[in-house]
Amino acid sequence: MAEETLFEVLHSEIINYVLQNGESRNKDGKDEDLSTIEYIGFSTGYRLIERLTKEMPRFKDELDTMKFICTDFWSAVYKKQIDNLRTNHQGIYVLQDNAFRFLTKISNGKQYLEAAPRYVSFTCGIIRGCLANLNIFCLVTAEVQNMPSCKFHIQVQRT
């Protein structure tokens, strides 16, 4: 599908832009600053979920919301469902995608593993933004051991 390519190209250009911009600002900084990419994802997710869920009934609970993210939302944005959802029922959720859209075209295995964080932080932001708008405040991190599979860890913040 053509319009899907457009999004993929836009996504990689965002990463490109943020990294170049970060480089020119602090020359010595060794760690790449991915928080900007995450934030762009956050604002996208925050707005997107509002439009997607406006006609839907309220979610039953936190787990119901997570299931929605793993199935309907993930299929709409990433063209497949999350392969595995695990939780400890105390606010930790692990979403595993065995063929993550942004990694499938980069590598199949451990090659280029050091570049993987760049391609997952936008999605961490998307998840955090979606959940924030659904009144679940959380920390989202990603773990990539073997591309193209990826695990997203969601840690709900209880107050």
Add this chain to the structure above:
Amino acid sequence: MSRSSTRFDTKKVNSELVTLTYGALVAQMIKDLDNTDDVSKQLERLGYNMGVRLIEDFLAKTGTGRCLDLKDTADKIQTAFRMYLGVQPNVTNWSPAGDEFSFMLDNNPLTELVELPDDLKGLRYCNIICGVIRGALEMVQLDVQSWIVQDQLRGDTSTEVRVKFIRRLEDAMPAGED
């Protein structure tokens, strides 16, 4: 891969996803750069990089051959608009010499859901489109200039993207390759 059904209209979600992501990017750029002209320039550059890659996808998917003349090129770009943005612009305002033309977009998916605040009225929000056209055409040996003439965000009735043909680029082989 389980290509499962979703209760959403995927086409619409995808287009909104692009719109919102692009909006978030522009907002970030405005934060990063002080000057709206710099933002416009940066957007064009970003579009250029996208165009360089999109042309390949376009050629692969449509299997289209060489263009006979600029009118042909314009028609193909029109097809590309429909493929990637889902809108069909009109090709109009040809210059008498036939080296300049415009795309008229009645509705522009990029600017849906977007409003420009007064202090950013100078921003060329859709400059990315110009960049994409320039980048894509450069990859098929056409040097063009492209700019936004009318913009719905600035109160015009439609978005007009102007394209001007500069010259044909000659194939330049990298040194040492025959």
